[in-house]
Amino acid sequence: MSVISPERQLCHALRPVVLTNKTGYLSSVVSADTGCGTGDSPWLITLLPGQRINITLYDFTTQTDTGHVLGSNSTSAGSDVIGADSQTRMCRVYATVRETNGARAVTICGGQLRQRPAYVTLGHVAEIRLSTATTSIGDVTVTSHATFLLKYEGLNFEVSAKCE
Numbered sequence: 001m002s003v004i005s006p007e008r009q010l011c012h013a014l015r016p017v018v019l020t021n022k023t024g025y026l027s028s029v030v031s032a033d034t035g036c037g038t039g040d041s042p043w044l045i046t047l048l049p050g051q052r053i054n055i056t057l058y059d060f061t062t063q064t065d066t067g068h069v070l071g072s073n074s075t076s077a078g079s080d081v082i083g084a085d086s087q088t089r090m091c092r093v094y095a096t097v098r099e100t101n102g103a104r105a106v107t108i109c110g111g112q113l114r115q116r117p118a119y120v121t122l123g124h125v126a127e128i129r130l131s132t133a134t135t136s137i138g139d140v141t142v143t144s145h146a147t148f149l150l151k152y153e154g155l156n157f158e159v160s161a162k163c164e
Contacts, residue, residue, distance in 0.1 A: 003027045003149070004036075004043075011036035016044035016127060022051075022154040028094070028147055032132040043128040051154040053126050055097065057118040058149040059110050093131045094148055100125040110146055118150065128152075 003025045006017055011034045024045075031037035045053055091109035098105045099121055108118045128150065 003030055005030050006034065006036055008034045008036075011038075011041045014040050016042050018044045018046055019152075020046055022047065024152055026128060026130065026150040026152065028130055028132055028149070031130040037128065037130040038132055039129055043130075045126050045128065045152055047124040047154040049124055051124045051156055053121040053124070054153050054155050055108070055118040055120070055128075056115065056151040056153075057094065057108060057110075058115050058151065059094075059113065060147040060149075061092075061110055092146060094146055095128055095130045095150060097121070098127045098129075099123050100127070108150070110148065120155070124154075 004019060004021075005027075010017060017036050026037055026043055035041055037043045047053060091107060092111075093107055094110050095108040095118075096105055097108065097119055100123060104122075106119050130150070131146070
């Protein structure tokens with residue numbers, strides 16, 4: 001499986017880039033280069049009803065690198081931070097995942113592990129926004145040197161019902 005790399009002009013249309021492949025890799029390098037998967041043109045993974053989306057993080061950034069940091073008071077209601085340092089609640093933000101019902105946003109953080117499970121959706125559609133290059137926080141611009149992949153894959157869940 002290769003990294004998803006659409007045409008640059010598709011990523012500048014200021015709308016989500018729809019992905020329907022059952023499996024794919026989303027790269028921070030491709031997003032920084034093309035604009036795909038960022039805030040203006042997020043990835044919109046749309047699988048078949050009944051499937052869930054399993055997201056795995058492949059982190060190629062060392063622990064000493066700096067990047068966008070999310071403080072303990074920065075999460076909004078209805079959001080979760082996945083992979084944050086449990087003692088300080090600090091997070092090098094790599095991505096946010098929002099499911100289509102909009103009820104929940106999950107922040108995926110970089111960390112100490114090279115590969116780890118990041119998130120499994122509840123439904124079959126999710127919007128993923130990767131954090132890339134520079135982020136402005138007030139008057140300060142923070143440059144992120146994070147290099148990572150997110151692998152997504154569709155999982156089939158069988159619903160079993162007993163008839164008695």
